Amino acid sequence: MVQTEILRMEGITKAFGGVKAVDNVDFALQKGEIHALMGANGAGKSTLMKVLAGVYRQDAGKIFLEGQEIHMKNVASAHAQGITMVFQELNVAPHLSVLENIFLSREIVKNGVYNWKEMREKAKQILDEMGVHLDLDIQVRRLSVAMQQMVEIARALNANSKIIIFDEPTSSLSVQEVEQLFKIMANLKAKGISMVYISHRLEEIYRICERITLMRDGRHIFTDDIENVSHDRLIAGIIGAEPSEQFPPKQNKPGKVIFEAKNITCNGKFQDISFTLREGEILGFAGLAGAGRTEVAKAIFGCYGLDEGTMVLEGKSVRFKHPRKAIDSGLAYVSEDRKGEGILAVRCLCENMTISNMNIICSSSVIKHRKEKSLVQDMIDRLHIKTSGLNHRMDRLSGGNQQKVCFGRWIMNQPRLLILDEPTRGVDVGARADFYRIINDLAKNNVGVIVISSEEDELIGLCNRIVVMRNGRKVAELDCNEDNLKEKLMRNMLGVEEGVNGHETIQG
Numbered sequence: 001m002v003q004t005e006i007l008r009m010e011g012i013t014k015a016f017g018g019v020k021a022v023d024n025v026d027f028a029l030q031k032g033e034i035h036a037l038m039g040a041n042g043a044g045k046s047t048l049m050k051v052l053a054g055v056y057r058q059d060a061g062k063i064f065l066e067g068q069e070i071h072m073k074n075v076a077s078a079h080a081q082g083i084t085m086v087f088q089e090l091n092v093a094p095h096l097s098v099l100e101n102i103f104l105s106r107e108i109v110k111n112g113v114y115n116w117k118e119m120r121e122k123a124k125q126i127l128d129e130m131g132v133h134l135d136l137d138i139q140v141r142r143l144s145v146a147m148q149q150m151v152e153i154a155r156a157l158n159a160n161s162k163i164i165i166f167d168e169p170t171s172s173l174s175v176q177e178v179e180q181l182f183k184i185m186a187n188l189k190a191k192g193i194s195m196v197y198i199s200h201r202l203e204e205i206y207r208i209c210e211r212i213t214l215m216r217d218g219r220h221i222f223t224d225d226i227e228n229v230s231h232d233r234l235i236a237g238i239i240g241a242e243p244s245e246q247f248p249p250k251q252n253k254p255g256k257v258i259f260e261a262k263n264i265t266c267n268g269k270f271q272d273i274s275f276t277l278r279e280g281e282i283l284g285f286a287g288l289a290g291a292g293r294t295e296v297a298k299a300i301f302g303c304y305g306l307d308e309g310t311m312v313l314e315g316k317s318v319r320f321k322h323p324r325k326a327i328d329s330g331l332a333y334v335s336e337d338r339k340g341e342g343i344l345a346v347r348c349l350c351e352n353m354t355i356s357n358m359n360i361i362c363s364s365s366v367i368k369h370r371k372e373k374s375l376v377q378d379m380i381d382r383l384h385i386k387t388s389g390l391n392h393r394m395d396r397l398s399g400g401n402q403q404k405v406c407f408g409r410w411i412m413n414q415p416r417l418l419i420l421d422e423p424t425r426g427v428d429v430g431a432r433a434d435f436y437r438i439i440n441d442l443a444k445n446n447v448g449v450i451v452i453s454s455e456e457d458e459l460i461g462l463c464n465r466i467v468v469m470r471n472g473r474k475v476a477e478l479d480c481n482e483d484n485l486k487e488k489l490m491r492n493m494l495g496v497e498e499g500v501n502g503h504e505t506i507q508g
Helices: 045-052 075-080 098-102 116-130 145-158 175-190 202-208 231-239 293-300 323-328 338-342 349-354 369-383 399-411 429-444 456-462 485-494
Strands: 005-016 019-030 034-038 060-065 068-070 083-086 163-167 194-198 211-216 219-225 257-266 270-278 282-286 308-313 316-318 331-334 417-421 448-452 465-470 473-479 496-498 504-506
Touching: 005 045, 019 034, 019 045, 019 060, 019 194, 019 211, 034 045, 034 202, 045 083, 045 163, 045 194, 075 083, 083 145, 098 116, 098 145, 116 145, 116 175, 145 175, 175 194, 175 202, 194 202, 211 231, 257 293, 270 293, 270 308, 270 448, 270 465, 270 473, 282 293, 282 429, 282 456, 282 485, 293 331, 293 417, 293 448, 323 331, 331 399, 338 399, 349 369, 349 399, 369 399, 399 429, 429 448, 429 456, 448 456, 456 485, 465 485, 473 485
Parallel strands: 019 219, 034 194, 034 211, 083 163, 163 194, 282 448, 282 465, 331 417, 417 448
Antiparallel strands: 005 019, 005 060, 060 068, 211 219, 257 270, 257 308, 308 316, 465 473, 496 504
């Protein structure tokens, strides 16, 4: 089958503060193609696509759509050309309805009045074609992240998009929601819509994409058909070297128990959870979306009140009514929701790093700026944060570097217990090794670490033990030295156990 080139970007360059985020990059897209765009955090993937989507204007280079040169002045001009981007951090209007979001800036007007009947009919048609059933009148903020993403896709289809860019679309989705998204993408492909797919999940790339373009340090490294790109070639290209062991050696001898949860319950969120955590131990929490893992973490950190049970920290019974009390007692929590709960997007790196550490950098309510800068620079060096300096705005850092700033904020506070909720979500293969090293170093220094992750390989490679949750309850606790650990994890997460004569049964 002969494909037609719909898009070509030639010599695209974009710099921020003298630092080239994209350096003389070429990129081409075929009609009806799903094209993977990969690279480490900070490689320039999202910046290149934001140039295409009209978020940024390139400093140099040209863009051709269906053979004609086009100029992107802003997002509206990109939409007018049929180019839409579904951002990793969703771009919905949360207090508007599903219908209002789908037609945002594209309302159907008749005689100067909104034609709600026609908009409702068209919205229903679009959602039916996607196989999605939504109440058009519900506020978008009341929908799950997955359904909010479907609203964004519906908006893109309403704009008669020729090209849709997906930036880490599955990072917050469950297994079932990912499958639904892939079905929608297959339908879009069948209609001749072209898609650019940015993801760090290799299994997804190999499953749905036909070609891969790899970037590193703002430059184009290669473009090739998917069948010509092995995992080793791809990883070597991402990190600029041959793949090495991702996970550092585990701390073999955790010390004394520093934290214990005894039958803790938070009504409507989780029930009867018990576990212990030792000095120098990395304890994993596994489970499908909605299992209650994050809720347990937030209850420990004082975000939710407990209805039953007790918690013991270093021999003393505790119950934190506010996160500030938990922080004062030596706890730290890195949220899975980096945008909503982790960063101050329009503030600088330095302020983000020290916002929770005023007790360290202040004297008599006055900030010691020299000490502040010294501590932050030390953390930048330790965590290998890629930045132009302490005043670099957070929303202009890559996702992986934003995550490192969140880590650094709490490491600076020298916690006794660190809770990490999806610590490598949206983080590339190369940078993950940095995060695993950081976590392992904390364990070596007798910090107790809880890691919540949706990636079984990450939990197995990093943790000493894994607590498995399902439907708000603890269903298993596994030692990471056990045989067939991944299979046991999956069975407990899904509620599947081996029955008589090898037949599987579903647990109640």
